[in-house]
Amino acid sequence: MTSSPTPERPFGDIALCLSGGGYRAAAFHLGTLDMLDDLGLLSDVRLLSTVSGGTIIGIAYAVWKTEGQSFAQFYTDFYAFLNHTNVVQQALAGLYDVAETSAARHLSLIRAAARTYADALVGERRFGLLLNQVGTHFTELIFNATEFRIGNAFRFRASQNRRAVIGNGNFRISRPVAEQIRLADIMAASSCFPAAFEPIRFPDDFQWDNLDDVRRELQSGFQDEGEQPVCVPLMDGGIYDNQGLDSAKMADDVDDPDFDLFIVSDSNQRDDAVLDFPVERRRGWLPLRHVARLLRLVLVLCLTSAVAVVMQYECTVRASGMSLLDYVRLHPYELIFAYAIPFLLAVTVGLGLTWVRWLVRRVQKVHVVGADFALWPVVKDLTVPDLLEMLKGRFSSLTALASTVFMKRIRSLLLQYVITNPKRRERLAFNVLYEILLSHPKLEAQDAAFKPSAQLREVVEGAEAMPTTLWFPRESDLRTLIVCGQATLCFNILKYLRDKQEDALQDPCSAVSQMYQRARDRWLALQRDAYCLLDRNRL
Numbered sequence: 001m002t003s004s005p006t007p008e009r010p011f012g013d014i015a016l017c018l019s020g021g022g023y024r025a026a027a028f029h030l031g032t033l034d035m036l037d038d039l040g041l042l043s044d045v046r047l048l049s050t051v052s053g054g055t056i057i058g059i060a061y062a063v064w065k066t067e068g069q070s071f072a073q074f075y076t077d078f079y080a081f082l083n084h085t086n087v088v089q090q091a092l093a094g095l096y097d098v099a100e101t102s103a104a105r106h107l108s109l110i111r112a113a114a115r116t117y118a119d120a121l122v123g124e125r126r127f128g129l130l131l132n133q134v135g136t137h138f139t140e141l142i143f144n145a146t147e148f149r150i151g152n153a154f155r156f157r158a159s160q161n162r163r164a165v166i167g168n169g170n171f172r173i174s175r176p177v178a179e180q181i182r183l184a185d186i187m188a189a190s191s192c193f194p195a196a197f198e199p200i201r202f203p204d205d206f207q208w209d210n211l212d213d214v215r216r217e218l219q220s221g222f223q224d225e226g227e228q229p230v231c232v233p234l235m236d237g238g239i240y241d242n243q244g245l246d247s248a249k250m251a252d253d254v255d256d257p258d259f260d261l262f263i264v265s266d267s268n269q270r271d272d273a274v275l276d277f278p279v280e281r282r283r284g285w286l287p288l289r290h291v292a293r294l295l296r297l298v299l300v301l302c303l304t305s306a307v308a309v310v311m312q313y314e315c316t317v318r319a320s321g322m323s324l325l326d327y328v329r330l331h332p333y334e335l336i337f338a339y340a341i342p343f344l345l346a347v348t349v350g351l352g353l354t355w356v357r358w359l360v361r362r363v364q365k366v367h368v369v370g371a372d373f374a375l376w377p378v379v380k381d382l383t384v385p386d387l388l389e390m391l392k393g394r395f396s397s398l399t400a401l402a403s404t405v406f407m408k409r410i411r412s413l414l415l416q417y418v419i420t421n422p423k424r425r426e427r428l429a430f431n432v433l434y435e436i437l438l439s440h441p442k443l444e445a446q447d448a449a450f451k452p453s454a455q456l457r458e459v460v461e462g463a464e465a466m467p468t469t470l471w472f473p474r475e476s477d478l479r480t481l482i483v484c485g486q487a488t489l490c491f492n493i494l495k496y497l498r499d500k501q502e503d504a505l506q507d508p509c510s511a512v513s514q515m516y517q518r519a520r521d522r523w524l525a526l527q528r529d530a531y532c533l534l535d536r537n538r539l
Helices: 022-038 053-066 071-084 087-093 109-122 183-190 211-217 245-251 288-320 324-330 332-362 384-419 441-446 454-464 475-500 511-528
Strands: 014-018 045-051 140-147 152-159 200-202 232-236 261-266 365-368 371-374 428-432
Touching: 014 022, 014 053, 014 245, 022 053, 022 071, 022 261, 022 475, 045 053, 045 245, 053 071, 053 109, 053 140, 053 183, 071 109, 071 475, 087 109, 109 183, 109 200, 140 183, 140 245, 152 183, 152 245, 183 200, 183 232, 245 261, 261 475, 288 324, 288 332, 324 332, 428 475, 441 475, 454 475, 475 511
Parallel strands: 014 045, 014 261, 045 140, 261 428
Antiparallel strands: 140 152, 140 232, 200 232, 365 371
C-alpha cells in the first residue's frame, strides 16, 4: 500500500526511472538526484529502474547509499568519475588485456569498458551487495538490458519480492549466480549501445571466480538440447525501453500500489531532423574504375621495381669484382639504403595491393532479399567521395534506427499503455531534458515565475545539443548538464503539483503546499543564477 503523505514526506514512496543517453544522461541524472536531495525527496526514493547511462549512475548511487556514504560524498566521487574518465579511450587502451577469469579470449571493446567501470568507479563489487541489502534503503533496484536476439527485456533485479525474476522468462538467473555478478559487468550490459559496442555475452563475457560453477548453477535456458552451454547476447537496455518505465510499472501493482509518485528522468533529445541530409552536388572526378586501374598499375610497378632492384644489385656486385659476401661486408649501408629498403618497400606494397585485390574479389556479389547482385558494375562509376557519402548515409540510418527512431516508437507505445490507466497516470511526473524550452502558457498565466530566464534557456539548449558519448571533452559540458538536471527537476516538480495536486495547494499548511513553496524558492534562485546550486555538494 502507498504511504500517507506527511510534511516530511509529501509524496510518500517514490519510484525513480533514469533513462539512457550515455554521459549526457548520467550527468543530467546527477543534477536530478541533486535537486531531489536539496528538496528533501531523495531519501523517499525506494525504487530505481535504470537504463544505459542511467544505470551507470544508478548502480553507483545504490552502492554509495547501501554502504552508508553521504550524498555529498557520492556527488563528489561521481562528478570526478564523469569529469576524468573517458570510457571508450580507456577501453581501447586496455583492449588487449584479456582477463584470466573470463571464458572469452577474443578482443571485446565492451569487456574492456566493463573493466574501465570497475577500475574507475565500482571496483570488484558484486550484485550480492545490493541483493542482500534490498529493503534497507530500496525495495526495488532494476538495471535494464536487452536480450539482443529477440529484443526482449533482460533485468538485473534486486527486489523484496523473493519471486522476482532475475534475467527474463526465457533465461532465469538463480540468486546464487546473481550474487556473484560483477556490478561493472551489469553497467556494461545496460550501456552496450549499438554502433559503439558489440553485444556482451552472459555468462562468458562476465568476470567470475569460477565460471564452471556458475554454469552448473544457472537455471533453465542456458543449455541447448544437447546440454551444451548457451550464451545470451545482451545490449543496451534502451533498445527495449529507454526510460526504464516498463520495469517500474511491472514492479508496481496498480490495484494496490507501492509507490505514490513515479518520476521519469529522461535525457532524450528531440532531434527531429535526425536524417535531414542537405542537397549537394556530386563531388570528385575520379571514378572507382579508374582508381582500380591506377592500383593495378602501381602493383605492376612495385613488382617490376623489386625485380629491377635485384638485377641492379647483381650488376653492381659483378662490376666491383668482389664476391657477394665481400661486397656486403665492405658496403653495408649501400646495401641497406640503396637496395634492401627499396626492395622491401616495393614487395610490401605489392603484396598489400594483391591482398586488397583478393578481398575485393571475394565480395564481387552481394546477397540482398534473396537475390545475388554483381557489385562492381554498380559501384565502378562512383567517385570516392560519392562512395563515402553513401556509406555515411547507410551507417547513419542504421544508427538512427537503433538509437532514435526505434526508441521513440517504443517510448510512444509504452507511454500510451501506461497513461491509459488513470490511477497510474495521476502519479506520473516526467522530467524531460528539454521541458523548460517548451511553451507553458497556462502555467505562466498562473504564476509568472514559471517563465525561465534567458540564462536557463541557454543552459538547456546547450545540454540538449550534447551527443550521446561516454566522455566529456570539457568540464563545462558536465556542469551544464548537471545544472540542466537541477533546474528541470525543480520545474517539473512545480508543474506536477500545479497540474495534479491543485486541490492540495489550496491549503497552505498541507505537505504539498510546503513542498511547492520549497521548490518555488529553489526555482527563483535558479532564475537569478542558474549555477547557484552547482557546487554546494562538492567536498
